[in-house]
Amino acid sequence: MPQAQRRPEDDAPTPSQAPPGGTRIADRRSREARLERRLARDLGRCIRDFGLVEAGDRVMVCVSGGKDSYTLLELLARARRRAPVPFELVAVHLDQGHPGYDGEPLRAWLDAEGHAHHVLREDTYSIVTERVPEGKTTCSLCSRLRRGVLYRVADELGCTKIALGHHRDDALETLLLNLFFAGSLGAMPPKLVSNDGRHVVIRPLLYAAESDIAAYAALRSFPLLPCDLCGSQPDLWRQQMKELLTDLEERIPELRSSMLAALGHVRPRHLLDAELAAARPPARGDLEGFAAAVASRPSASRRRLPLAESDGK
Numbered sequence: 150m151p152q153a154q155r156r157p158e159d160d161a162p163t164p165s166q167a168p169p170g171g172t173r174i175a176d177r178r179s180r181e182a183r184l185e186r187r188l189a190r191d192l193g194r195c196i197r198d199f200g201l202v203e204a205g206d207r208v209m210v211c212v213s214g215g216k217d218s219y220t221l222l223e224l225l226a227r228a229r230r231r232a233p234v235p236f237e238l239v240a241v242h243l244d245q246g247h248p249g250y251d252g253e254p255l256r257a258w259l260d261a262e263g264h265a266h267h268v269l270r271e272d273t274y275s276i277v278t279e280r281v282p283e284g285k286t287t288c289s290l291c292s293r294l295r296r297g298v299l300y301r302v303a304d305e306l307g308c309t310k311i312a313l314g315h316h317r318d319d320a321l322e323t324l325l326l327n328l329f330f331a332g333s334l335g336a337m338p339p340k341l342v343s344n345d346g347r348h349v350v351i352r353p354l355l356y357a358a359e360s361d362i363a364a365y366a367a368l369r370s371f372p373l374l375p376c377d378l379c380g381s382q383p384d385l386w387r388q389q390m391k392e393l394l395t396d397l398e399e400r401i402p403e404l405r406s407s408m409l410a411a412l413g414h415v416r417p418r419h420l421l422d423a424e425l426a427a428a429r430p431p432a433r434g435d436l437e438g439f440a441a442a443v444a445s446r447p448s449a450s451r452r453r454l455p456l457a458e459s460d461g462k
């Protein structure tokens with residue numbers, strides 16, 4: 150499985166982009182162009198590796214107004230202009246009825262950039278505040294309601310794929326949450342078919358680093374919508390996973406890249422999943438040790454704690 154590797158030359162400006170005279174504007178443009186190239190390459194590789202977009206697709210891009218979804222939309226639009234196969238994009242933004250919400254900056258930006266889009270209003274906020282006791286985390290129900298609306302809208306708009314803006318760091322934090330709290334080994338799928346088989350969710354930014362996305366969004370001055378209108382508690386454990394990764398990366402510089410590479414280099418025979426072992430018998434030399442490991446696995450005691458999936462993209 151290809152890795153999301155970064156090469157030193159990616160950070161070097163090409164001669165045509167070198168800032169003439171080192172002016173600040175030229176330097177800014179140069180950094181923006183470099184970042185866009187790198188992010189576009191990450192996105193393109195993810196799309197190719199997992200067949201995320203096919204000829205004739207109509208992709209609904211979920212735009213929350215955060216840095217990730219703006220970046221996703223821009224990169225997909227760029228990819229579409231260069232793609233050898235035709236596909237369509239339609240941006241969809243959902244106004245969930247949060248007090249103080251103002252989607253006008255996003256709407257104006259979508260118009261100005263010429264992105265086909267739909268802005269919908271569906272008051273999920275009232276449902277969430279009615280059903281979730283005060284002080285409890287609202288993200289789980291909020292995300293499920295949002296997903297339901299987006300699936301319905303995808304049908305109405307005739308979209309064949311639903312694109313979300315999750316990135317590499319989201320995937321790694323989910324990996325750690327599952328590892329530490331759910332007793333399972335899994336991150337985020339780049340392509341997921343809904344249980345009823347009617348919807349395909351894609352995450353083309355899964356190879357992209359959050360730091361690149363944040364820097365790109367800042368350079369592009371995307372009009373970000375505040376995401377604290379609901380007054381919900383932030384996902385504290387997810388935040389702690391982020392901080393843990395940041396702390397570790399100070400001592401292990403390529404930590405996140407290595408972890409992402411690990412997600413693409415799974416060695417099933419070195420794991421202890423009996424179902425996996427039954428589905429794919431280990432190689433001859435490994436049989437004895439593998440069988441012993443599987444037999445001694447405390448499968449009954451595996452903890453299965455529900456994790457709130459916070460996909461606020």
Ligand code: SF4
Pocket residue numbers: 287288289291292376379380381459460461
């Ligand atoms: S933070 Fe996002 S997902 Fe959580 S309740 Fe607020 S709007 Fe919903």
